[in-house]
Amino acid sequence: MSNSDRPVDPVTSASSNPEARKTTLRGTPRVLSIAGTDPTGGAGIQADLKSIAANGGYGMAVITALVAQNTRGVTAVHTPPVQFLRQQLDAVSSDVQIDAVKIGMLGDLHVIEEVRSWLQVTRPPLVVLDPVMVATSGDRLLMASAEQALRDLVPLVDLVTPNVPELAALLQEGPAEDWAEAIQQGRRLSEQSGVTVLVKGGHFTGADCPDVLVNVHGMLAGSVLEFASARVATKNTHGTGCSLSSAMATVQAQTGDWAESLRRVKDWLDDSLTHADSLEVGGGNGPIHHFHRLFSDRAPQGADFTRSLWESITPIRSEIFQLPFIVALGDGTLKLADFDYYLGQDALYLRTYSRVLARLSALAPTDEEQRFWANSAQVCLDVEADLHRSWLGGHAQPVQGPVTKRYLDHLMATSGQGSYAVAIAAALPCFWLYADVSERMHAAYLADGSGKEHPYAAWLETYINEPFAETTRRAIAFTDAAAVAASPRERLNMRAAFEQSAQYESDFFDAARRYVRV
Known part of the structure; x- marks a missing residue:
């Protein structure tokens, strides 16, 4: 049995049959x-x-x-x-x-x-x-x-x-x-x-x-x-x-x-x-x-594959910028309780995401990619530690929310299947969507021109810098290279993994609205 065929969590069917069926x-x-x-x-x-x-x-x-x-x-x-x-x-x-x-x-x-x-x-x-x-x-x-x-x-x-x-x-x-x-x-x-x-x-x-x-x-x-x-x-x-x-x-x-x-x-x-x-x-x-x-997808050329991935999640990207959380974060009106919930979940996410990136390093076909993913895994741990030190100091250890769990389960399962191409596609939205969201919010903040201090400016600046932008560009380039080397079936699975992760990113931004009780 291949990794892709390995059964995962059993769930109960939604049928109205008198006896519950398991799938x-x-x-x-x-x-x-x-x-x-x-x-x-x-x-x-x-x-x-x-x-x-x-x-x-x-x-x-x-x-x-x-x-x-x-x-x-x-x-x-x-x-x-x-x-x-x-x-x-x-x-x-x-x-x-x-x-x-x-x-x-x-x-x-x-x-x-x-x-x-x-x-x-x-x-x-x-x-x-x-x-x-x-x-x-x-x-x-x-x-x-x-x-x-x-x-x-x-x-x-x-x-x-x-x-x-x-x-x-x-x-x-x-x-x-x-x-x-x-x-x-x-x-x-x-x-x-x-x-x-x-x-x-x-x-x-x-x-x-x-x-x-x-x-x-x-x-x-x-x-x-x-x-x-x-x-x-x-x-x-x-x-x-x-x-x-x-x-x-x-x-x-x-x-x-x-x-x-x-x-x-x-x-x-x-x-x-x-x-x-x-x-x-x-x-x-x-x-x-x-x-x-x-x-x-049989013969992607250059950036064509990732460009098609980006276009395929256009509805999700539009959805993200209409989320109340993103709107309020961008204009600085976000409730502190919502931001604290988000950061607590982000810290938990980064801790496990670093393990996903470490798996990518182990699967990567070249020395350059191995070093890149290993370094990215370390950066995740550093950012997670900084979040606790700078933003979450004095707060109780956050409890992992249901959206965070589903997203991390997806990433761990994907990276554990042994396909570098599929695993890298699943990991990419975290880089790409964060870069896009932060850049657009930061641009709107600068265009505001009010001179009023943004309460979350320090967080925005974490992702608005050339090193993070360059990291995102390299992750995209590595994904394209992996797609060229992948089989047609792997490219289909890459697309599915990328789109699933993108939807989880949107759900992650919206989680505070659904789960915070003030």
């Missing part, structure tokens, strides 16, 4: 798709397998229906005997430990009942249901006699991902006329079924294409979590629903966090839609480009 997070989850086919490769089983692979999983497939379709539409469907469906399901589950299941097209009542029976016997740890009932065109894809059986299947899964017409059909209501009504329908479905609902905004018009996770039973950080994104201008959206649901099953088996999984999947899906036109498949609505990132 073990994995770097390469084994994901089974139960769905119909698409001979052009854009939807169904074929799209699922591509999505699973593109997001780091091992895909498996059980076919419910043989579909004659292309980018222009469906011409015929053949449903194999349900006995053969069960033989396929049993063949997989009797031999392979399944980490996640995605269910797509089921077609008729007998197929649904067979899949339901298998789920109740096998009890896979994570199930995502894409309720294939109504096509984007409005065509019905499920026999009317089977609709109630599919509604009854929903409480057995963990996440359901209907489009707007399907959401209405599951509730036996009319389709939502706007985004607000769609969210309310998502709330009603979650209340009725007990599961998490992903409400998708793709059917509506406008420049934005939001998605919402809804769970009214306390299984998310809030009952409604909205994720905004710009609409991608392309007609090539064939198989988007299949791809989204199978990607969610894969990434959730890696993260155990629906919100984080959707952030990652939306970013990947936006990229796949943005570059869909380049495939030129079919004369109708073509497929998305599932593997664009893999292909585009």
Whole structure:
């Protein structure tokens, strides 16, 4: 078993099933798709397998229906005997430990009942249901006699991902006329079924294409979590629903966090839609480009790789500068209690971060990089000691907060996998985002021109100096060099590690607001 496949912390599934199911997070989850086919490769089983692979999983497939379709539409469907469906399901589950299941097209009542029976016997740890009932065109894809059986299947899964017409059909209501009504329908479905609902905004018009996770039973950080994104201008959206649901099953088996999984999947899906036109498949609505990132990262030149990483976290960087903590820190109005909490967590972070940098030194391929990371590890310890001496003197030893723990667990796990390229990508946001945040806050402070002394000027100056800027530039350059030497799979993992660390940086800045009680 490779390091990337090593099971990590077990978590409890969010399913409403009476018996709690346990799932073990994995770097390469084994994901089974139960769905119909698409001979052009854009939807169904074929799209699922591509999505699973593109997001780091091992895909498996059980076919419910043989579909004659292309980018222009469906011409015929053949449903194999349900006995053969069960033989396929049993063949997989009797031999392979399944980490996640995605269910797509089921077609008729007998197929649904067979899949339901298998789920109740096998009890896979994570199930995502894409309720294939109504096509984007409005065509019905499920026999009317089977609709109630599919509604009854929903409480057995963990996440359901209907489009707007399907959401209405599951509730036996009319389709939502706007985004607000769609969210309310998502709330009603979650209340009725007990599961998490992903409400998708793709059917509506406008420049934005939001998605919402809804769970009214306390299984998310809030009952409604909205994720905004710009609409991608392309007609090539064939198989988007299949791809989204199978990607969610894969990434959730890696993260155990629906919100984080959707952030990652939306970013990947936006990229796949943005570059869909380049495939030129079919004369109708073509497929998305599932593997664009893999292909585009094969031969990075110079700073292209890290530049693409920086661009990929543009929403996170924008989010950081809107955080109340950063706004108040920049203008000097931040409460001392919030700043003390932040510094206490920062001191704890730096202590462990120095160990991460020491691991990088041990993994580094050149003497120059070994010395650089070893020196950076020592600087972390020096800064941590200075924080305690200058800012935290007289304070009790801080208790590690939940955000700090999650961030450090991520860094330690990544650096412990043995890949220098992935470990360096995970460590980079701490350098790069601190340099960016401090520089922009310091510039705003100087532009203020009021002459009023900034209460946190000494902290800002810790990161506003040429030595730190040069350290950041060297860390970026080493990351680019590592990307050139890395395999395509490593580059995908580098990107995922970098984006995860960037999100943790944002969460770290926002932690005081969430956890300080004054």
